Amino acid sequence: MKYPSGVSITKTPKQKELINYKNRGMNLEHDLNLTNDYYREINRAVIYKKPTPIKISKVDYSKNKITEAFFASPSTTDYNGIYRKQYIDFEAKETTHVKSFPLANIHKHQLLHMKKIMEHGGICFLIVRFSRKGETFLLLAKDLFQWLEENDNSTIPYDFFIQKAYQISDGYQPRLDYLKIIDQIYGGAK
Amino acid sequence: MKYPSGVSITKTPKQKELINYKNRGMNLEHDLNLTNDYYREINRAVIYKKPTPIKISKVDYSKNKITEAFFASPSTTDYNGIYRKQYIDFEAKETTHVKSFPLANIHKHQLLHMKKIMEHGGICFLIVRFSRKGETFLLLAKDLFQWLEENDNSTIPYDFFIQKAYQISDGYQPRLDYLKIIDQIYGGAK
Numbered sequence: 001m002k003y004p005s006g007v008s009i010t011k012t013p014k015q016k017e018l019i020n021y022k023n024r025g026m027n028l029e030h031d032l033n034l035t036n037d038y039y040r041e042i043n044r045a046v047i048y049k050k051p052t053p054i055k056i057s058k059v060d061y062s063k064n065k066i067t068e069a070f071f072a073s074p075s076t077t078d079y080n081g082i083y084r085k086q087y088i089d090f091e092a093k094e095t096t097h098v099k100s101f102p103l104a105n106i107h108k109h110q111l112l113h114m115k116k117i118m119e120h121g122g123i124c125f126l127i128v129r130f131s132r133k134g135e136t137f138l139l140l141a142k143d144l145f146q147w148l149e150e151n152d153n154s155t156i157p158y159d160f161f162i163q164k165a166y167q168i169s170d171g172y173q174p175r176l177d178y179l180k181i182i183d184q185i186y187g188g189a190k
Numbered sequence: 191m192k193y194p195s196g197v198s199i200t201k202t203p204k205q206k207e208l209i210n211y212k213n214r215g216m217n218l219e220h221d222l223n224l225t226n227d228y229y230r231e232i233n234r235a236v237i238y239k240k241p242t243p244i245k246i247s248k249v250d251y252s253k254n255k256i257t258e259a260f261f262a263s264p265s266t267t268d269y270n271g272i273y274r275k276q277y278i279d280f281e282a283k284e285t286t287h288v289k290s291f292p293l294a295n296i297h298k299h300q301l302l303h304m305k306k307i308m309e310h311g312g313i314c315f316l317i318v319r320f321s322r323k324g325e326t327f328l329l330l331a332k333d334l335f336q337w338l339e340e341n342d343n344s345t346i347p348y349d350f351f352i353q354k355a356y357q358i359s360d361g362y363q364p365r366l367d368y369l370k371i372i373d374q375i376y377g378g379a380k
Contacts, residue, residue, distance in 0.1 A: 040306070043306070043309075045310070046306050046307060046310055046312075048265070048266055050240050050241060051240060051241040051242065051243040051244065051262075052241065052244070052246075053241040054241065054242070054244055054256065054259070056242075056244075064260065064261065065258065065259070065260060066244065066256065066258070066259040066260065066261070067258065068255065068257065069244070069255070069256040069259055070254065070255060071254065071256070072241075075238070076238055080270060080271075081270075081277075082277040082279075082307060082310045082311070082312045083310075084311075085276075085277070085310065085311030085312070086275075086277070087271075087272040087275070087276070087277040089272075116230070116233070116236050117236060117272060119233075120235070120236055120273075120275065121274075121275030122272045122275070
């Protein structure tokens with residue numbers, strides 16, 4: 001946005017912090033929520049983000065209000081649902097790294113869960129956004145686990161995504177048409 | 191449990207309250223969680239209860255603690271996962287009523303969700319426990335919706351469960367073998 005010359009817009013440190021906090025890691029989630037809303041609206045798929053797991057320790061029952069709770073670590077992935085009669089399950093992560101994606105971003109429990117889903121015949125993948133590049137990839141769980149088997153490294157290089165993953169293009173509606181990639185891979189009619 | 195004669199065990203009102211609160215509507219959920227844990231342990235299915243949806247309004251970031259939050263109404267059912275490559279989705283409710291199950295127990299959003307899952311080819315059902323009778327039933331979504339179409343009533347009589355639903359027997363492990371019923375209906379190998 002252009003401002004008339006002479007007008008300088010500065011943010012207080014507090015404002016900056018708030019803005020950074022709000023956007024930190026939330027863009028991908030926001031885009032996926034919009035995408036899933038749209039998929040449900042046009043009845044293409046029924047896929048939801050699961051609620052954030054929380055450990056509730058104090059409740060004020062008179063006001064039906066939780067007064068103390070803590071964030072709990074998730075034992076499953078964040079997203080699941082149904083598409084073309086198939087079980088879909090995925091995790092989504094954003095990284096500010098440019099050359100690699102650190103797997104530390106994903107809990108061990110989540111990796112184990114993804115492996116199980118794969119074994120049970122579900123469609124399972126990881127969506128990774130390299131936020132500085134503005135690029136979003138879909139990496140199938142099978143390719144993720146093959147990499148993990150072959151490499152003794154907890155960081156996946158960006159080049160591996162270029163080689164093995166599928167780039168998801170940004171759009172207006174749906175914002176991130178990841179099911180188009182699933183159609184390409186598993187051969188669904190458009 | 192038998193106590194030696196002359197010994198009387200009484201609970202203070204506070205204890206009674208706590209016990210009632212803890213058990214209120216929690217038995218079925220507890221039994222299903224144990225059942226799903228067991229299914230995952232023996233690698234039969236990967237089915238989880240979703241976290242309770244909560245609207246967080248205040249967080250103390252210095253302690254990573256939620257200091258104010260409210261229970262939100264769920265837009266989906268509580269349980270989903272994968273079994274024999276199929277998407278499984280269900281809601282579970284306990285009632286103290288003896289002659290009927292009031293549908294007010296289920297949110298409209300949840301019913302709409304169940305309808306969508308059915309249309310998308312998922313295995314969708316309701317598990318209802320009549321706690322006073324100690325009986326637990328699995329009612330397929332298609333039978334639930336047929337009843338709703340044919341009846342202008344928000345209460346489903348117990349007799350309908352006897353006619354159309356499948357009784358789930360109580361066991362030690364798994365506690366409530368509802369997948370056995372799914373095998374019976376959809377014809378899975380034992």
